Amino acid sequence: MTRELHHDSAQCAYPGEGNLVAGSSIALEPRRPRWLRLVAIAAITAVTGVVVFAGYWAIRLITNVDSFDLSAGGHRSEVTADDRTDRLQFLVLGSDTRSGPNSDHGSEDDSEGYGQSDVMMLVDISEDNTDVNVLSFPRDLLVDIPPCTDMQSGQHFDARSDAMINSAMRDAGPGCAVDTVNALTGLEVDHFMLADFHAVTELSNAVGGVEVCVTKAIDEPKSGLKLPAGTSSVQGEQALAFLRARAAFGDGGDLGRIQAQQAFLGSLARKMNDEGTLRNPQRVLAIADAVTRNLTVDKGLASVPALVTIADRLKDIDPADVKFISVPTAPAADPNRLVLDGVSAPQLFSALRASADLTAPASASASVGDTEDDLPDVEERAPRGATDSVIASAPVTLADGTAGGDVPPMLVETLRDAGFDGTQYLPAPSTPITAIYYSAGFADTATTVAATLGIPITTLAADDSIYGVQVYLGMDARGGVETLNSRDMTAAIDQTADQVSCQDTNPFG
Template sequence: MPATRPPRTIARHGRLARRRGWTTLVSVVASALAVVLVSGTSVAAIAGAQLATAPHTVQLSKDDQSTAKTADITAIKGGANILLIGSDTRVGQFDSDEDVEGARNDVTILVHVSQDHQQLTAVSFPRDLKVPIPACTNPQTGTTYPAVSSQLINESLGHGGVSCVVDTVENLTGLTIPYAGLITFNGVIEMSNAVGGVDVCVAKPINDSYTGLQLAAGQHTLAGQDALAFLRSRHGVGDGSDLARISSQQVFLSALLRKVTSDGTLSNPVTLYKLAGAALSNMTLSDGLAQTRTLVGLASALRGMNTSNMLFVQYPVIDDPDDPAHVLVSQDAAHALNLALQTDQRTTLGDSSTGRASEEAGTASGTGDSAAPSAPSDTPSAAASSPAAAAPSASATALPSTITGQSAAEETCSVGN
């Protein structure tokens, strides 16, 4: 039984009138992560074919672009940083009957791969977080936006495209980010279907009239539009906030990564090709990332990484006292996380660190055995049995207890409201 978490003050920013944009593109982030987890040989053949049909590439700022073109991604001092951005645009997407004024980065995830290739940290930035945004020029309209000291992070894409989002997160974290990908929600259905569905645990029933998602407590194999609805659901999980949705999404992403690294998915060339296609055909990549050698390098760096060393965390925030719809950076906790990433420290999360809409399987607030995933097999996964994963763990720095998240190895359940 995990330690009881202290009660949290519930921010009201998640309960305001519904925004109509599709804002849960993080599932396609999983597609990208799954692609780079495959063996170098497989990715070399598959990425070469898929990149030939990739729709677009974009340039980052000159410094970042130079780094990406000259550096070996497997040997970047201090580790490699990739920014994955989800746009709420409807243009060219399967559901285009709703109008969205401009494109926003409603999903922003920073992926840090440690220099020793022993840990991956994926940091989710809440869309309602107020941050400084530097001066940017929109590459499509030519409009120049002046620097602002406090604006929602999901406005940065509209200010200056992918490069502006990268500059904003660099400014916030103090990191250099030479690689980025912009992703759309069409890949959600394709990705979940390619792997035959993702097994997700639900501790309390989810009933979301906005997405149409109705899930009883227990285990569910989600694919296609059901997977999309699960990842979209905000009103049906936790306290109904975007912060709750982030933790629920981490349940899905962790289950997906456990699946693709443990049950032979990566040894099936047909599945692997579909997996790569679902990711790359729905992404706009920065020039440095849109190279076969870069994807092969990522595959090499992550091959054999244990899922216990793949961490999903939410960037630490506090409620905005002047606006209950928004959140601000939690300065002390954010400084600790930024410093850990800047210095490439091995990190761990504290006990009972799951977020507002997730909990460890079998906890008291859940529904008992019906909601718990099946017990882990004694047979080691492909990742766990690799030499890299079997090596003794280096000493790790504990992140502040206010930082929530989980490792991909943790079996957790999404909690309805």
């Protein structure tokens, strides 16, 4: 039986009618190559992965870090340093706190308040990164700790005299240690980093160990340090023991331990420089993760960009440019304590206030012809070219803080001979630092006084708590004001980070 074909009235009347042409045009469009679609998908996936990865690490690192106020109420200038380009100073503190993961090193009863600083180092980086000074403060150093306020609780603590410097952060936190170092040196710390015991073990593990050298085998029970004679690689608990061991080095005092700490940091710097660690993003992240989990910084550093900026400045520093310096000290009345050396320490601090380059010549002494840009900013300025009558009537005081120096009376006569008829002599508490203070309207008079005495212009500072000009001579001028212009402090340098040193062991340790 033949099947009949029935034509629907809606059926196409001729080829090409209906969807045929449209279908043909679709078929004629060029197809995208499969590889191009795969590349596009891969690119989108990669970009998404990078964003997610970066976001993950940014959140992880910033949540790792604790932050605290930079100051505990001490005076600070209003100008904030640019971490990218300015000279930068930050205080590195090693806490002896036993809380949390540090409980393996004792109970919380072994440390008070915010803990004490087992390590205190001031890192000073020049604007061009070519000069880096690392000043170590012995923890047994007796200093005056200024009044401090715990910015978290609001509790105020009175000033303390002849206190061990390692106790500065105990009551009011690391900001009080910053204020103490500022007052002691005349510098102004820009940031601080506070690390605990666990930070050392984690960092040394993250870099795969740090090489150290000792002249004789060490077995020091208190710290747990055990090393054979010669060179060894330490990490974890042994790295921490090397940094904390006191009886093992030198004469068993804090100065021997400081030299061992300097050698450890120099070895760490060489290793990170030789292996290009700070140029390897993966290793940087591993180290950053290990360190930040045990790190407290000031609020100005408590962000990933801020920490990256510091790392970026450190990555190009030559270890030969890193100079380790022990703050000059002398024995105190208590044989177990130290005090600042009355001559060398003020000279070092004065040199550092002028420049991070300890071999540079001193700034030229002030002169009447100096420009306004060379002088500290003041709200009111006296007219240039003060007349003899103005000089004669200028209120000038010479405060003697030299602790018995012979120089002040001679300087009083020098000023009077120069026309400052009203110069007065005033006995004052000893101070390590010479400075010339002036109140509003007396900047030019202060400049003339500095030029007359041959004192560097860098010593000038505005201070409206006085009236007129006050030359406050410190112990750094006991040998004469010409010593304030002496700038070569290379003798103060213990070692540089490119030098390999072997630590003398304490035969009685």
